[in-house]
Amino acid sequence: MLSRRSFLATAAAAGAAIPGVTLARAPGERRFIFILLRGAMDGLAAVPPIGDPDYARVRGRLAFTPDMGALPLHNGFALHPAMTEAHALYRSGELLVAHAIAPPHRTRSHFDAQNILENGATRAFARHDGWLNRALSAVGGNRADLGLAIAESEPLTMRGPAKVAGWAPRRVVLIPETLSERVSVMYSADPVLAPAFAEGLNAHALASANAGSDGRMGGARGGRALVLAENAGLAAEFLARPDGPRIAMLEGGQWDTHAGQGVASGRMARLLGDLSAAFERIKTGLGPAWRQTVVVAATEFGRTARPNGALGTDHGYGSAAFIAGGAVNGGKIVTDWPGMSQQALFEGRDLMATMDMRALLKGVLGDHLRVPRQALDTGVFPESAAVRPIFDIIRH
Amino acid sequence: MAISPSIAAHRFGLGAYPGELQALAADPAGGLWYQTQIRIPQADPDVLRRALVAMRTAATIEDKPARQAALRALFKGIRQSSRTQFDSAFAAAALSATPFVERLTWFWANHFTVSAKGKPRVLPFAVSFVADAIRPHVLGRFADMLIAVEQHPAMLIYLDNALSVGPSSRAGRDRKRGLNENLAREILELHTVGVGSGYSQRDVIELARLITGWTVPIGRKQSDASRPFLFAANRHDPGPKTILNIRYGDGLAEGERALRDLAIRPETAHFLAKKLARHFIADDPPAAAIAHIAGRYSESGGDLARMSQALIEIAAGRPDWMAPKYRQPMDHMAATVRALGPEILKARQTLPSLTQFGQAPLMAGSPAGYPDQTSDWASPDAVMRRLEWSIFAAKRARISLTPEALAEAIFGAELSPESRFAVAGAESPRQALTLLLVSPNFMWR
Known part of the structure; x- marks a missing residue:
């Protein structure tokens, strides 16, 4: 592991290599966690717009009815009842919800859309490195243990010139x-x-x-695939250390709910409950460092507004995203709500996306990690100058 | 056709057992090595039929709790037996006398991924999927494999087509159930022409309509239990369908015709050729290599034997098109078993080991299957896991050769100075074996 001295030396060297980047922009105590929800989370199940006049009709048998205990947010939106921890964070101003959001694509292909969400560009397979790695380069230079990916293999989001530690929890073997x-x-x-x-x-x-x-790692069971909350707890353990990483990425799967996704209970409830617990595990694990932390959970696209023949949903467009953390200016929902009437739905079937995922990520990276606007517009998210960051996500 | 014993054993096979390189060297034209592998194995329909009958029996229990308990017991039994059976199956595959065909089988099984991850009900049908739908066709016609795959219960359940109902069909009108696009989308995106080849959302929907009614005979008392595929005409969406500008009508035969049309499209030839070249030739194969493989595919009307032979032609004639390939975890484990013998596999540990490596069979995270480039498998964590696993494998190895002699036997003239130096300079025979198993020679093929 690098000592403080060698960290300063490598960071200074990297600063010289990237014009306009100085040590002052290193993240210091600020922490950032990106959770990629692979498979396309159904945003209308996670954050149901129960006040929308077309919601109950369009959503049909997947609609929440008043007896199902959806947790109220502002402006006619609610959280899935399995997300109790997230709801508590929302009420204490530590969780913000973005709705009708998607990365810049409309292909309905998991692999294209995840690739775009990870590479930060507007075309799939346009780049072999990811936006979070490029953001790392912009804030931390080459400090080898600044970034951490908790995943089975290194996710594209974290691939690139900046060095990143990779870790999948398991028994530690003596070498x-x-x-x-x-x-x-x-x-x-x-x-x-x-x-x-x-x-x-x-x-x-x-x-x-x-x-x-x-x-054994804390919370981990050797040899068993861990659920998102356990991996989140592990990430928090790493990030809580004074000399530990500052930026981490986690991923969760199984969101491709084509059949029998359930409403208040069932598969979506289990997935969302796991995600909600993950936020809580990060907060607990980080302790006082939570105040300087932002967690973004996002997915590649949403799903069809109507249920399909198997009481699931097929590939769609707009979804929801969650921004949690002590540094978040939360307790609100950010959306330019497109509505759910036939005309408002994308191609008459999917929730429209009115917010570009990059606008959200640029807002967080700029205001929280202090990545310069110039770097966000060109290097981190190439050719994105026209996509304005969303301000006011981070507490000032 | 002349390819080196090392390329034959490592690049196109599953590694080498001591003595294998000499055997290959005695066959200098490489013809025997290839020709003896070209024999088409037969499917074993019994496994699938047993699973189907058990599922059908369980599914017809009227009482819901009893039915669920029966299904749970069934899944548990299959999971447990698949775990023990997998040890011997993997060892047998790793020691196969036809390693190139084994590699092709693994390749196509991954191309047509079915997975029980998050969907345990796929598992009873998935255990025989490769034997039923992949293996019989790896040296046959792609169109036949495609139809066998898309009509296999594992695929129909995995990608939800078993539930898809044509909106205008009799069942659709009566029960208000609808279309499920999942399988149709992946047929176009992953199985045939490939993403970005020019099809539209309209084509996806039309193909989904065309294959409505392709389902599994579970819970249908009148259906024939001996056949694992059912065309339910009452779910089939009537009326004309247009897919990539070709018009189709109603019925099972029209769906099969669409798959045959997709199979021989030039986009499919290119998509499959690129994937095969990426697997065997280079992470980023040259366009000329892809064109050569695609050409053999197209001129033979989609013959996979001709397509596979094109790989050997490249190895023999254009070695400059090839670049080192990094062994995937399953290949690394197979090469270890081939080098050290099946005793290194602890009972019931094959599957957990592959799970730890992130490459468990029938458990891929998406229908795209496992990825195929160096960067996907050579992450810092993955390299550490391979070292940890090799420590255990070396501990269990019982071999009569010295590690240095074993290294010579497996790699011959290809043994690199770094690998040779490390094996020779180890502090113990066990450490020497560990170093051999993670040596650059062993990691790259």
């Missing part, structure tokens, strides 16, 4: 130094394995330090 040294030497001429192994050893050291006496 003798006599072995790791030999592997390092053996890999020294390999352009892929050498840097990967160096970073892997670094993360391994961090995890070994975090692991309990039985070699």
Whole structure:
């Protein structure tokens, strides 16, 4: 792990390489977590617009009825009843909801849309690096342990020139130094394995330090795939450390609810309950650092406004996003609500998106991580000068 | 056709057992190696039929709690038995006498991913999916594989077509149930012409209409239990459909005709060729390599044997088109078993190991399957996992050769100075084996 001294040295060197970036913009104590909800979260199930005059008719058998206990937000919106922790955060001003939002695409392909949401461009597969990695470069230079991806494999959002530690929770296996040294030497001429192994050893050291006496990560069960809330708790443990990472990415799957998604209970309830618990686990795990933290949970697109034949929903367009954290100016819903009448729906079937995901992310990265506007408009989100950041998401 | 023993064993096969390179060297034209692999295995319909009968029996129990309990017990039994069966199945595959065909089978199984992740009801049908729909066709016609896949109960359930009902069909009018686009979309996006090839949302809907009624005979007392596929005419959406400017009418045969038309489109040839080239030739294969493979596919009317042979032609004639490929976790495990023997696999640990590596069979996170480039599998964490796994594998290995001799036997002249130096300089034979298993030679093929 790098010492404070070597961190300053590498950060200064990186600052010299990126025009206009100075150490003053390093994130310091500010923390940012991005949660990618893969599979297209049904925004109308997560944040039902129960006050919309067309909602009950269009939504049909997937509509919330008054007896189902949806948790009230402002302006006729509600939260899914499984999201009790998120609702508490909303009431204490630590959660903001964005609605009718989507990345800049209309393809209804998971793979294209996730790629665009991750690469930060307007075309799928246009780039091999991700917006969060480029934002990392803009704020932290090359400090190797500034970024952390908790995922089975490194997500595109976090790929790029800035070094990022990757970690999927599991039992920590003891690796003798006599072995790791030999592997390092053996890999020294390999352009892929050498840097990967160096970073892997670094993360391994961090995890070994975090692991309990039985070699297990807190909250993790060896060998079992963990749900989002457990991974969130793990990320918080890493981010809470004074010399730990400051920017983390998590991902959750199973949001592709084509059949039997349920209304107040069932599959969506389980998924949303897990997401809601994840916010709470991050808050608890971070302790006082929560005040300087922003968590964004977003998905690649929404789903059809009407139920399909299997009481699920098919690929759509606009969805919802959640912004949580002690640094968030929350307790409100941000939306230019398009409505749900036949004319208002995108192609007569999906919730329209009236907000570009990049506007939200630019607002957070600019006001919270202090990524300069110039970098946001060109490097982090290429050719996005016309997409104005949303202000007022972060407390000032 | 002359390809080196190392390329035959490692790039196109599953690695080498001690002595395999010498055997391949005795077959200098490589013809025997290839020709002996070209034999088409037969499907075992029994597994699927048993699963179907068990599901049907359970599904017809009238009492809801009893029915759910029966289904739960069924899933649990299948999960448990699949875990033990998987040990021997994986070891057998890894030690296969036809490793190239095994690789092709894995490739097409991933191309047509079915997954029980988040959808456990797929599992009873998915266990025999590869044997039923993939393996019989890996050296046959793509169109036949495509139809077998899209009519397999695992796929029909995984991508929800089993529930899709034509809005204007008899069942649609009576019960107000609707169309499900999921399978139709993935047929176009992932299985045939590929995303960005020019189809529209309209084409997706039209194809979805055309395959309404393609379902699984569960809970239908009148249907024939011996056939796992059912065309339910009362769900089929009537009227003309137009897909990529070709008009289709009603019925099962028209849906199959659409799949045959999709199979031979040039976009499909290109999409499949690019994916195959990415798997065997290079992460970013040259356009000429893709064109060569696509050409063999198109000129043979979609013959996968000819398409696979095009890969060997490239290895023999244009090695400059090839770039090192990073072994995926499953391939790394297979190569370890081939080198050290199946004893290194602890009982019931094959599946959990692959799960830890993020490549569990039948558990991919999306219908796109597992990715296929170096950056997808060589993350810092993945490299550490491979080292940790190799520590355990080396501990369990019982081999008579010294690690240095084993390294020579597996890689021959291709053994790199770094790998050789590390194996020779280890502090113990066990550490030497560990280093061999994570050496650049072992990680790259």
